Amino acid sequence: MLIFVLVIAEVIGGLLTNSLALLADAGHMLSDFFAIGLALIAFKIGERAASKSKTFGYRRFEILAALVNGVVLIVISGFVLWQALQRFQEPPEVAGAGMLAFASFALVINLLIAWIFLREGDVKGNLNLRGAFFHVLGDIVGTIGVLVAGLLILFFNWTLADPIISTGVALLILTAGFRIAKESIHVLMEGKPPGMSLQKIEKHLKELPHVRSMHDIHLWSITSDFPALSCHLVVEDGADRDALLREATDMLKEEFHISHAVIQMEGGEVECTTMCSSPRPST
Structure with missing residues (x-):
């Protein structure tokens, strides 16, 4: 006033x-x-x-x-x-x-x-x-x-x-x-949240047990304090996918403060059924 x-x-x-x-x-x-x-x-x-x-x-x-x-x-x-x-x-x-x-x-x-x-x-x-x-x-x-x-x-x-x-x-x-x-x-424009490194997130996800590779990773903001992520993880056959999903979401929340993550698990022989695309490498 x-x-x-x-x-x-x-x-x-x-x-x-x-x-x-x-x-x-x-x-x-x-x-x-x-x-x-x-x-x-x-x-x-x-x-x-x-x-x-x-x-x-x-x-x-x-x-x-x-x-x-x-x-x-x-x-x-x-x-x-x-x-x-x-x-x-x-x-x-x-x-x-x-x-x-x-x-x-x-x-x-x-x-x-x-x-x-x-x-x-x-x-x-x-x-x-x-x-x-x-x-x-x-x-x-x-x-x-x-x-x-x-x-x-x-x-x-x-x-x-x-x-x-x-x-x-x-x-x-x-x-x-x-x-x-x-x-x-x-x-x-769904830009990457400031201060977040896509390369670091990708590195942490690939270091999880039973993860062979990943693709179709996207990082954006719903609003200024609400980051979101989606990606596809290619995992080894026989991996406990439920346990791996919990470990991945917990890691994203603790290390990067990402509480909204959509992670799709795929076997090595399964082809991506969606229009998969990944951004160019960035920080």
Whole structure:
């Protein structure tokens, strides 16, 4: 709620002072507000049970929400950069004192939000809280930039400081937008989860007793914290396939945190009955 109040205050301040830097900073914080809101909505929707038509439930809604957020960030940054270009060519008058006052208010609120995170949240142990805390730190850096621009305009009447700071904030937004969009598309394209090595997984599976070879291995993410794997294991005749399956799934869960694995056992003389394919070697 504090973030939304701050966004409204900076939008009003940007319009009253004619400061693009304030509006850019408001856009930066608005993106954080929507990111947190979309994450909460996605989390609630993702809790809905699976159905016959959606066998994995609604877990992917989180990824769709992240993709929307990334695209919105790119659009906001593009608009700010275009406006900044216009101001480089014809710098308008900016009310430095008003800009300084609104930026000071924004800095106080951002510092208060950061203090609440440090006092009430586990920013070291909880990944989501840590990410949100880094967002707040980014807001603080952006607001300090606006403060510097306000001081330069107020004391030196250097109005180019406004589009310069706006460009810096816009580039921060653009970088975050591209990163979020890229990661979301990677998941939607069934890409390999970051930090997981397909070669290491294949090596561990081949080292299991009675495993002769393997093929048709696929590793992907259902959502950001839900990796999945499927593969075919060619095993020796007479092997206890039930025991081998338990050993393989336990190993994947303990070593690679993969709790959803579909493993098909095949004898050496049995040809694969599906359209088997394996990805090129990767890490």
